[in-house]
Amino acid sequence: MVKSDLGEYLCSKLDENRQAIQAEWVSQMEALDLLIELTPNEIEEQFNAVFDTATSCLRTGTFEAAISYAGNLAQKNIPLTLQQVISGFMIKRDIFGRFIKNLYEGDTEGWQNMLDYYEPIHRSVLSIVTVDLIKQQESKVRQQQDAILKLSTPLVELWENIVLLPLIGMLDSVRAKQLIEAVLTYIGQTKTEIIILDVAGIAAIDTKTAQHILLTIQAAKLMGTEIIITGIRPEVATTLVTLGINLTGIQTRGNLREGIKYSFGKLGFKLIENPKN
């Protein structure tokens, strides 16, 4: 038999036994607790997708079906884990393998031929689907990282020429670099005179982080903007002193309120109580 005939023959036999294969696949998947959160409809859909992808690839000897299967998973946002998808294909392979064995009972040469045709195709389908899924997940993670980085430097205009930058969480090197860039670009665009860097949300600080902050302050100073630091926690203050980091020439205030007061004073404003209220 030529290759395409082999595929056609196998698929027609598989189609005849579709029900039995489906039952076997579902029971094996259930035994591994891989179908827990799916409705019967979704299970059927999932089986059909795996079965049709495999038979279509076997029939044609090309892998368009596998590529479109992976694409579909991403587009429809089907909540399947990587394990569910891979196991789905692995179990399908086992079932098909046994099915082929039974099909060629006693015909060793025919069995050998069929395996030679079937195995490479199966391998490719599995690797295409897996690689594609992993790629999609990687790009999702990257997008989320970008989003987090963008969110991590929120510049809030408090008043004309006073901008607040509250820092929250850990400040690692990547974030610190992003901080410098974001702040300097912002200064370049908006010509803000004072930036209040509120570090009350920073739990711990190390030498590198402190240096990044100092670098930002120096660079901003060169451009003509003053950055003041507010809300340094006792632990952070202790660390700064222990590390011997020199903050002379930098305005620091205990809390944001004092920082705002200082900024208004520097710009020539004064907050007074309105006696009418």
Next chain:
Amino acid sequence: MATESIIPILKLDNFLISSPQIAIHDRIAVQYKDALLQKIAETKSKGLILDISAIDVVDSFLVRVISDVASAANVMGCHTVLTGMSPAVAITLAEMDLQLKGVFTALDIGKSMKILQREEMRLRD
């Protein structure tokens, strides 16, 4: 050609304003420094505004020249304000840890004038 004809130094009120529009390599930098100090002496200016917004690359030599001008001008009773530094230049200078001693920095020429006026008032008081 004299440097002053390449890089104009303008007098406005009590202050001098200069905004180089060409790359300042080492030889021009030294001539520029002399021209600036000469002009300060001639006009008895109280302030000097250096606008470097058109300059893409600032190296350590230029920083030293600017620092030198500021120190010398200070002795002559003239404050120096540096303005228009781009983020890229600022980050490079900060990373090299270059100190601009005796130099005020401002975001634009308007704010530079304010600083100079404030300093003048302070001296008068």
